[in-house]
Amino acid sequence: MSTVESYKCPACGSPLPYDPSGKLKCPACGNSYDVEAVKRLAAFAENKTEFKWEGAASESALQNGERLENTVTYVCRSCGAAVETDATTAATHCPYCDNEIVLTDRIVGGLKPNGIIPFSIFKEGLYDAVKNHFKDKKLLPKNFADEHKLAKVQGVYVPFWLFDAGVDGTMALNANKVRYYSDSNYNYIETSYYLLEVDGAMRFQKVPVDGSTKADDDLMDSVEPYDYSKIVPFDPAYLSGFFADRYDVDPEQSRARADARMMQSAVSEFTAAARGGYTSASLRSNMMRVVDSSVQYVLLPVYIINLEYGGKNYRFAVNGQTGKLVGELPICKKKKRKYFWLTALPIAAAVAAIVYLLIR
């Protein structure tokens, strides 16, 4: 028994029967299609994404890795964060949640990282970075961040997985061209639809994903980029005065986030390359695969600031290398109202005067 192939109309989704002309003709919307075109379209089912990793990006390179030595471990009573530092550094507050932490040396030292970017912003630089960032934030409450509050901030080395990977394969795009024309009685809009198959490859280097559940993923994604040329081999001496968080998210678990970021960039790059001459183009399906992947474990410097306002805790991160500050700031309602009416009323008066003079 032969298998009957059935296709759906790309325009309206109705079943497409064969027409005596040799084409597939939709009885609902009247469009006719070449058989080959419909077959190619069906091969790229919409929203089909097969973004595959080939090759492991796992702890294999780290399985026999060295452990940290001559470090002490602090555990936070509130959030459970376990941070390590050298034996000379005293700590009283958790760098993540600002609650009291206790010293314990019963926890075995964590895995030794492949590299570290040392802090190049210190306390004074931190104050300047924060002030600089806040100066044009007109809705910020007064005295939200002052030096007294910032004095308690501790720098922490956050564990990151840096993924190197290549992306190779095909993606299909829905594209169209729109043409406008008119005659004496009508205005016409002509839209032609196309399937674009883009075959190509690209490479990503050191895509960072933080390896700590304590570190807020959105904050850690936003605090980048780091200058990776400044990565140096790890030495516990760098921990002096700072903490290093232990990773508790392994590379396998971090891969999904790396996937999402690389796929988004790949779609954007290939769409831009293919859409020349078309009015619009959007992703139909993605059949790319990740190849030649590897991963490194590095510690990257971050200041985590917790400030309270209006009964709510606001957490910020400052890039310990570049001074970039990220995080959601509180909005002073009084200032918001003030700026709103200071803008609305003069504009309303000016527009009312102009409208009155024009239409009277």
Added chain:
Amino acid sequence: MKKYLSLALTLLLVLALSVPVFAEDGYNFDYCRVSDEKGILTDDDIEELDADIIFKAKSLEMDFAVLISGEKDDETAFAASYVENNLYGYGADGSCVFLLIDYDNMVFDVYYYGRAKNFSASAKAAVSDAFKNSYNGGNGMRGAIKAFLAAAYSEAGKPSNGTGETVTATPWWYPEDPANFVDFHGVNLPHVVDDAGLLTASEKADLESKISSMIAKYGYDIVIYTTPTVYGYSNMMVCAADFYVYQGYGVGDDFSGLVFFHSVETGNRGWRTVCFGKAMRLFTEKRINVIDDALYDLFVAGRHYEAYSLFLEKAAYVLEDKDPPKPFDYSTLVVAIIVGLVIGLVIAGMRISAMKKKMVLPKATAAGNYIVHGATVVRNITTTYLYTNVVRHEKPKSSSSGGGSSFGGGSSSSGRSFSGGGRNY
């Protein structure tokens, strides 16, 4: 000697007495046409009505007279005697329409002499009804006499076909031989011709004074003409233009000036500003619309004197080649405030939204910073055409919008060009 002196004096006296008989065109200007033995009318009313009758009589070549008196024994004989004794009547046949009011009994009658006898029955009824309806309508004696005169003028202006029946509605100011009409400059013309009886004597005098000042200042002729009828004209502007031309209004070789025409005829109630000569350039459609906007409510409310005064005030700006000021418009102000508030609130909302966006830093969702430059390769792009859709929209057709306003130009019956506009209400 004494004999010759007496004879000379007698001849002089006879001549002096006979001059009025042989006055211009057989019309005696000296005697007042409106007499009020009952003291109903004011002196100003009498003077105004009299001047109006004399002015009309010359055009129509017919006399008109009014007497408010008490009861008479033989009214018909009294009327004939009164007309004769006061030397009323125009021309050799003494054409005259005489209104005799018995104020004691509140009755009246109209007597026709000379060519006025040719008025048809319907014409006579129209004249009588005009007086009766106006008085019963609460317009007072003055208003009723004016309505009587307007109807009498109208009927007197209609050409008769010899059988006493009128064939067309011809205005009193229409020439007998329009085909051979020659443009002329009238002398001592009134500048407020109130055929419709909408103004008191003092209002009319005030408007005359204002117009005289404006004519002296700006050098354009100005006349306000109110009429109870448009005489069958299909275009009010042509009616106004003919009045202006046939009465000889206008300054200079191009007869520059304007007539503010106001008709109160049922079904043709409205006003027009009609301009001639250099005034055509000044009174643009936009300026006339501004004036009309200001006048509309006044006319609807029946505040005619205020409307004419306001017209003259606005016209003064235009005669100085300036746009007349627009009145304060509350509804427009409310609309402007609402539009201003909406736009102000939207823009303020957008500004606050932009300020709030600065307070939240976006997370990096892509890996654009980590693409290895030069390593991106597009090996192949396959394009497959699928189908084409065509959607069409019918073009909107332009439509003319109706309304009570009109602006345009044309030619009077004599061929003189004019422009103007106005409204009906």
